[in-house]
Amino acid sequence: MYQIIKQIIRTGIKTEAAPLPDETMRATPARLQQQILDRLGGALSIRLVDAGSCNGCELEIHAVNNAYYNIEGLGIRFVASPRHADMLLVTGPVSRHMMEALRRTYDATPDPKLVVAIGECACNGGMFAPDGGRENYASCGKVSNVIPVDVAVTGCPPTPTAILQGILTAISRQI
Numbered sequence: 001m002y003q004i005i006k007q008i009i010r011t012g013i014k015t016e017a018a019p020l021p022d023e024t025m026r027a028t029p030a031r032l033q034q035q036i037l038d039r040l041g042g043a044l045s046i047r048l049v050d051a052g053s054c055n056g057c058e059l060e061i062h063a064v065n066n067a068y069y070n071i072e073g074l075g076i077r078f079v080a081s082p083r084h085a086d087m088l089l090v091t092g093p094v095s096r097h098m099m100e101a102l103r104r105t106y107d108a109t110p111d112p113k114l115v116v117a118i119g120e121c122a123c124n125g126g127m128f129a130p131d132g133g134r135e136n137y138a139s140c141g142k143v144s145n146v147i148p149v150d151v152a153v154t155g156c157p158p159t160p161t162a163i164l165q166g167i168l169t170a171i172s173r174q175i
Contacts, residue, residue, distance in 0.1 A: 044075060044076045044086050044087060044167075045077055045084050045087070046076065046077070046078050046079065046086070046087045046089055046167070047078070047079055047080075047081070047082045047084075047087070047088050047089070048078060049089065049091070049101075049105055050091050050092055050098075051090055051091065051092045051095065051098045051102050051122070051143065051146075052092040052093055052094060052095035052098050052121075052139065053091040053093075053119065053121055054092070056119070056156070056157040057091040057092070057119040057158065058091060059157065060118075060158060060159065060160050060163060061089060061091070061163060063160040064160045064164055065078065069160050069161075069164060071167075076167065082105045082106075082108040082109045083108050083109070083110065085109050085110075086110075086113065086114065087113065087114040087115070087116060087167070087171075088105065088106065088109060088113065088114070088116070088147075089116050089118055089163075090115060090117050090118065090122050090147075090149075091117075091118045091119050091122050092121045092122055093121040093126060093139045093142065094140040094142070094143055095138060095139055096137075096138055096140060099146055102143075102147060103147060106147040114150045114151075114171070115143070115147060115148060115150050116150065116151045116166050117142070117144070117149045117151070117152045118153050118157075118166070119153070119156060119157055119158060120154055120155065120156040121156075122142060123143075123153070123154050124142050124154075125141045125142045126156065150170050152166075153165075153166035
């Protein structure tokens, strides 16, 4: 036990600071947190919608919520209902079976609402739409074919840092 405590003291805390929303935006996470509180009156609430993905993006989104990236420390939390959400994170190409559910989720989210498309599949259809995100028999293609998208985070899957940067960019544009 003494060796473990000694190693913890020697190593220190290994977390990273939150990334800036974009190079062109000079907002700090502390300022963003205050703006979120001023604008929304509380924490930013996010509803995750899997519109037909392979779950690679969901794994990276779950990593954003762990102690290393600490999204909760910025006043951002995940909720189970779109009626409590301020933002939708949508992953995957929209399958035909999820098209109506995604529209209803979008309609149930109160205004002002933000939509962030996560991953190549959500942004341009990915490997399921090699013709530029167009529709096919099983897929509606990219998310913007079904609902309006504010920010697109590319990558297959995108890193947790890129996802957090996309969320912060969407907040900066709204505020």
